[in-house]
Amino acid sequence: MNDLFDAARDRASCCTAAAMRLVPSLEGQDKITRALLNEAMTTAFGGSDADGRWTQRESFEVLELALALAMRNRSTDRLHVAHDDVLQAAVLLDRLPTQTVRSEEQIEWQQFSTPLDLAAVALILAAPMRSTRGDASRLEQIIAWAGDDFEGVIAWDEAHEMGGVAGGEGSMIAKKGSQQGIAGVVLQNRLPGARVLYASATGASEVNNLAYAVRLGLWGPETSFANREAFITEIRQGGIAAMELVARDLKATGLYTARALSFAGVEYDILRHELTPEQVEVYDAYADAWGIIHRNMEKALELTGVVDPLKGDTLNSGAKAAARSRFESCKQRFFGAVLLSCKLPTVIAAVRQHLEAGQSVVLQLVSTAEAILDRRLGELSPDERAELDLDLSPREAIIDYLQRAFPVQQMTPYRDDTGEIRSRPMFDERGTPVTNPEAEAARDDLIEQLCALPPIAAVLDGVLEHFGHDNVAEVTGYDPRRRCATTPTASAAGKTAARWSRAHAHRAKVASPLPIPVPSARATGAAISGCATGSTMSA
Template sequence: MSDLFDAAIAAERRASTLLCDRLRSTEPITRAGLNAAMVEAYGGTDADGFWTQRDSFEILEHALAHHLQFGPYPLLKLSDASAACDLLERLPTQTVRSEDQIEWQQFSTPVDLAAVVVLLANLQNDDIILEPSAGNGLLVAHCRSYAALQLNEYAPVRRARLRHVFPDAVVTGHDGATINSTLANAPRPSLILMNPPFSRSVGLGADAHAAVRHLQAALRRLRSGGRLVAIMPDWFGPSARMRDLFETTLRDVSVRTSVRLEKCYLKHGTSIAVRLFVIDKVPGAAVPATIQRGSIRELIKALTIHERADLVVTPPVTPKRSSSPSLFRAMKSSRAEPRPYHAPARNNVLPVSYTPLDTAAPLLDQVGVYLPYRPSRIVFDAAGEHPTALVESVAMGSIAAPVPGYVPQLPERTVSERLLSASQLETVVYAGHSWTQFLPGRFKPSKEGVGLDEAEDGRAYRKGYFLGDGTGAGKGRQVAACILDNWLAGRRRNIWISKNEALLEDARRDWTALGGLAADIQPLSNWKIDQPIPLDQGVLFVTYPTLRSARGDHSRLQQLIDWAGDDFEGVIGFDEAHEMGGVAGGEGALGKKEGSQQGICGVLLQNNLPGARVLYASATGASEVNNLAYAVRLGLWGPETAFSNREQFIAEIRKGGIAAMELVARDLKALGLYTARALSFAGVEYEILRHELTPQQITIYDAYADAWAIIHRNMERALELTAVVDGLENATLNSGAKAAARSRFESTKQRFFGQLLLSMKLPTVIAAVEYHLAQGQSVVLQLVTTAESILNRRLGDLSPDERADLEIDLSPREYV
């Protein structure tokens, strides 16, 4: 076998040498000429089985990479790329594809497109160049001078060719989507040139987002200030469907050039259109207008080579450790010595090491009704403190959590680089600990309602975990960490449910911060309600309104259950879980009300996936009993509890008021099922900035108050004229219409005066901002509204002539 392999390599090298000689001439290489070279080198024809037509095209690319290494034409300015166009026209069209080529999306870069890529890269003599999917080396073969060359190629045969053409390069064979981890020991590149597979991934097979996974990994690998030039699929752009993924991927970088090219791959056997991006790893700027052309010759006249940014030298990450501060005053004692920090050699997945405490850690000094927070039963070996001190109530702090037995597996850098604090890692430990347990008994979903019925032939339901942290504790980061722990354990289907579509960006931010790819999180709305979800693995992002939606015989809930499968054991993260708080119904302003549909759907999802690892996240978990009615996985009612069902639990706890809720929260923490921390206000000071109304402002306010009084009187008269109320008998004839009208009036009036008062206060606010900026201080302003919806309505009403000369009034008068 070894002799046969050596003979094949020798024949390939002979064919490559013959083709190199023909490339140095100015004659075209026809199919007949290519076949003749192959017959001469291999000693037989393709019909005799000595080689295949696909082999001939691969060896031609191998010879072409050799030829380009000797600089057959200068490549100093964009017009030089026309010589590459001439070379391409001399080559035969590739008309045969192999199964391996299709399997691994091996479509090499045409020489004219490769020349443009290298020119736009603005190569520097000290560049460390990386090509993550190098193929036969046609993209980097144009590069003349550099400090080092790193070539990565997954296919072994192509990898061997790279070593032959580029003997001084470091050649590796990793999955291009994982290079940020697998190449961790290599120097970081300052320039990356890439043409990734568009729709196939290692281990995944068909993968619509393969190119994005490769691009995101490359951007992480690139040095700060470095440049990346990427050939991407045509769909990767700011279109309506892909805008979120596009903007998330390029959020922290600057796109210098954006190009769309048609028919540039005709010589390689496909008419696919592609996009070309020049990206600098510097703080983001607006994406430029896309240049669209049909050929490289047309394109080079429209391009500009941009100057390179300065490379940033990143200092080593230092640990962040602190002693426990007091709660309401700045700490004056000296800080604890930082523990030694060792930079990670690789981003391996390792157990999160910690020491369990048989005796709970001592309580820290109480201030008011709060205690400084500390993990009561865990001491992590390397984790740092939370960036801002955390506290918990005295009632909760006096209860110690149980000794956990679960050890998470996370990427090494999440601990060594303090991507998760000790408090956040504690959540991952206890969530994993609770998910190893099951509720007492076996159950089946009730045929009616949202309950579970005990049944001997039923299934065991896995316990859940409740994260009740307040703002600033990083609930999203903790949800992402819990999903990542399970992802790395092989559970690659997970569900993230949140309040609205705008939070998709936050979810992707937290997921990518821990090492995931933005493309791993896909919104359920990408697929129609009556279609099965083709996503083989990933995190489905679902909003509560989407979860409850249905059309005809199809529902999002059933679509989600079908995707998860009966044996689903992944994480269901209910972010903003209080959105399900209406599942039990109750007394409202207009009397008794039924359970909310989104709460019901949230509970039904839990009931239909008994093996799911359920994580509730809400800052208002223990504030009202209905905010626990959806938490069916905490074991608050049912077998081996004091309450036979949820209805009894709600009725009894409601009688006990807030004190009973506090006891429930304490018991849940003692069982390791609940935690609730909040930010400390240590060192925070505030003072009120008061604005004195001027006589003119008082006059304006009074005039508008009189105007609203007139509107109020006229509205009451309108209610009489429309038979909503009877003015003679002072009786209400339609209570619903009357309540709706008055509610609309009062809410509009409040918004009007809110904006009016805000505008009156602005002179004082602006003066204060200017004063603090002059003192070298930072100023943060919270925007209550951007008036975007009003602006969109007003723009929609304008004619083309009015749009050309915009003059729009967005003042509070809109409400009048």
């Protein structure tokens, strides 16, 4: 093992030496030819690529390192990237050899470096906006360019990126306002005559995220709120209903526009599924399991010091809120997936009827367990991947929650500025988080109990299993090459779930969205409705 590390260290030293030989040429005006690059590599490695001392792929990686070293040397006497840097980067790029040696893996995953001139542009557009060092910050450049009498438009695309301007409670500790959000608010305040447009897909999901929208008139003189802090506090107390009132009032005054797809010509029909006694029994078993998990989670909050076990006082509100939020969100997603699985027999029967009638069917799924699949694949060895047998049923979502979000990190008490006792995460002398052994034992015991519960069929895998992979086309934002799950009852090798079918585009299409209803504590055996079909909606 020591020989292996020594060999890796020696190779890294040779790469650094070759890069250092290229730096003077990069800083000068020399054209970096293949011959110059090969000479630097041969000198550093004591032999050529023909001798097997290095590869052409490694030579281009060394060139990337040399570029980084040269740019670092150039930036030691300045704080920010300027427009001239983009022009100089473009000139330098023309002096570099074309990288034509690419592995199959690089081509498959598009693993290529960002061109030097585009990297310089990205630096100008990104980091300097947040910087406040000196008078040369990008923010000051924009304000100086616009002038005090600027009356043009400031359009904020992805405006929610400024949502952290007001700070707030984090999952463990309080967070300060983000530099990007502060810079955005400063720009609006420094240019009072400018028109402002906020564009965001998630702008009002959390009231704190509206803190950057200083031009909407939500607080201040002639409003119901004296300042931003009062607005955030009172609207947060009102919950989602208060947020809806804010959106309604903004729409009424013409300050807010939200677009949606038209449903003109769409016909709806209710597809009902009657729960079987077996499905009710499975639902109730998991409802009881979630009750046990909830009680164990509350106990773990006491064991880890998030809550005072004697007085019941909350010592770390951020950690407590995060733990409960993750618990509730996972529970909602789980029971939604369970109800989808329960509907599967009825949905499959309806799909068959439409196919026999010469129609195409589009099924809209809320979740395909892609994130869990990626994590499970990352945990497998090459041998295990060769004999793939994964369970991606909704039960895996609970186990994933317990492994990743169940509160096990130990807290340590301290007194805040007001003298109140609070708690914060504990770390050892090496900076590693300290965990509570009792909370870990409770979590592991819960995982063991869950593994004994009955499996639940994943909807996507159930559809693929029934109709066959060649007859189902998966339209997804995820990478179809990664899908290779199996149904909970399968023990053979995994099945690829992303083959495109040879669908007939001219056939009438039926869309069947499978929504996630809010579940009750226990199943009642009543019919579950909500699977709609329409004759005119296309993919």
